[in-house]
Amino acid sequence: MVQNTVSGKLEEIKGRGVSSTPVDFRPVASSVDQLEDNKVKITVEVDESEVDEAIDLAFKKISKDVSLPGFRPGRVPRKVLEAKFGQDYARSEALNEVVGRNYRTAVISHEVDTIEQPEVTIIEGEESGPLCFEAIVATRPSVEVEGYKDLTITLPPLGATEDEINNQIDSLREQAAEREEVARTATIGDFVTMDLSGSQDGEPEESLTADDFTYEIGSGFIVDSINEGLIGAKVGEVIEFAGDHPNEEGVVLSFRALVKKVEEKKLPDLTDEFVAEMTEFETVNLLTEDTRNRIEEAKKQQSADLLIEEIGSELAELVVEDPPETLIQEQIQQQLQEMAMRMAQQGMQFEQFLAATGQDIEALAENMKDPASKVVKIDLALRAVAGAENISVEQLDIDLEISNLAEHFNQQEDQLVEIFHENGQMLTLKADLLKQKAMKFLQENVEIIDPDGNPIEREAFLFLENQDKEENMSENVDEESTTIDTEEEEHSE
Known part of the structure; x- marks a missing residue:
């Protein structure tokens, strides 16, 4: 849960161009004196x-x-x-x-x-x-985070269970499943064909009415009571069920259904022939092994993400001081802006969302206060860990991040540096990198266990993303240094 505030700021800058009030870098005669209360x-x-x-x-x-x-x-x-x-x-x-x-x-x-x-x-x-x-x-306050070296994080086991493997393979068998009509009563997973008629607040509703409507019991319907009504039903029986409208508070939907047919799902046998026909593998064993590997790879990535999230939550608990209200409100505003941007990308106006959910902006902001306070505490805690561990941001770190951002935003590196300076974002960039380093330190040092208390080896799933890029950057710097030294020697000769 390490926010990349620079990346978000760049999205904003990219959308509206360079700030109209850039920072003036003429020399300024200035001094700073520390006062009380931060x-x-x-x-x-x-x-x-x-x-x-x-x-x-x-x-x-x-x-x-x-x-x-x-x-x-x-x-x-x-x-x-x-x-x-x-x-x-x-x-x-x-x-x-x-x-x-x-x-x-x-x-x-x-x-x-x-x-x-x-x-x-x-x-x-x-x-x-x-x-x-x-x-x-x-200024941003400093906090104490006593106990960060003793954190223990519990993560789910990394191995794939037999049920998980079977469920994945069964989903493949589902694709080739056939339906067979049965004379018994309906149960979960059966397909029921019915003539369905619905009403809203007692008034017939054409959009809720359909003949020969087929539904798989348990798959999900506009009201959940359909499942309870259909389980145990038989052909020729009329059932009735009702439930609250999912999107309109206080509105009741009622249904009447005549059961016309009950079918059970017949899955094909899991054989080498079926596997060869449906997949790139020739045998059940090969499919099973591949399924196991894919599940475990997905779990490793999920565990890497979950580790960051859990470390953040534990750090927030270690911050006993209340963060400044200014930082909380700033975080709320950032979250509201991000929400509005996501909705705009989906073609929805923020005002439409508020109207549809029956909320006003003040109530929504109030609901965001606790999560925003947690984000601020994590931010302060990571800075504190960095200070306690003497973690620092070097020019190499900045150069690497600039290079990554330039590639992501399709910008020239020197142009990106200029944008950072003109918008006063270089300090934010350094802070983001510092927090990322602090989180990386914690990832490498907290104790990680499974729910049974058994240790989990972090090397099995922890992907330190920038390690290769940092090594490449170091190699490039070394090569440049060697080139310069060689040129100097030739010049001296």
């Missing part, structure tokens, strides 16, 4: 020339936005604007832009992990001269 004070000094430049731009914007008699938009002289609006108005507009831009630059250059909007106080320069301002802002 807050910091960022002090920033800005040259008067930069303020004057911003004032010029402010007047140009005002000139484009206003309409004055005798002047075309964008052609109003500055002196006319100063006379009408005053110097203070343009300076105020300029300071808002300068403060915001330099604050973002200072936050990124000092890698301050802010979680709220800052409280800004202008110390000098509100009326004239160079600018100095202070920004007090809350």
Whole structure:
């Protein structure tokens, strides 16, 4: 349960283009002082020339936005604007832009992990001269996760059971099954042909009526009571059953059915001839072995995913402090946005979903609060584990991730790096990589057992995804280094 927030952010950036308010990377005179309650004070000094430049731009914007008699938009002289609006108005507009831009630059250059909007106080320069301002802002807190080294994770056994193998093979036999009419009463798995008529709240409903309707008992119907009604029924019998409408609260659906035929399913014998006809294998033994292998491979992948999920859940339990409400609300908003995006991909508007489920956005957000709090706790816990274990993110890690993301989003690597910088996402990228490393550490060190308490060897299922890519990246770096050394030697000769 390690979220890749950078990937999600890139989807957003890719959809709308590079941010319209990119970070300015001109040198900024700034300092950071640690305060109490996970807050910091960022002090920033800005040259008067930069303020004057911003004032010029402010007047140009005002000139484009206003309409004055005798002047075309964008052609109003500055002196006319100063006379009408005053110097203070343009300076105020300029300071808002300068403060915001330099604050973002200072936050990124000092890698301050802010979680709220800052409280800004202008110390000098509100009326004239160079600018100095202070920004007090809350940062992501650190938490304690005592006991993370003693975690024990229980996972299902990795081996395929005989029932699982037989069920898989029986599904193949089902494809070639035949139906045979029987004189007995109907039971689970039988096919019943009936004349069916339905009503809604006592009124006949044509869409619920059908002659010679065939249903496999236990396969699922608009109301579950059909199964109870049909089990034990015989040809010529009339049965009645009812149930709540699955999508409309308070609406009752009633049915009347005349049983016309009962058929049982006859599966073909499992023979080498059947296997050769239906599959790529020649014998039952070969099919059975392949089925076993496929089940066990699927279980290995499921166990790898489940291990991450269970580690996350256990970590969240170790975080005793309540996470900041700001982070919880941010996570809720992210989940709502992801939900809306998924629905849009399926052709449904978010408002339609709310109407169909009888919810409002406030109730939905409230229901998300506990899961969101858990996600935030996992995030904080993984950062804490990384700190306790001296886990760090190296440039090689960043280069590898940039390469992977560039391939995924079909972007040039240098363009992707530029996007990260312009949108202030490099710190998020590093945090994601740090949490991934912390999770990898836990995957390699927690105790893993099956439900009976027997140890499970992690090597049997744990796939460390980036291991080969990291080795390839290291080899490339070594090759480049060797090439450079060789060129230097040739040059010296």
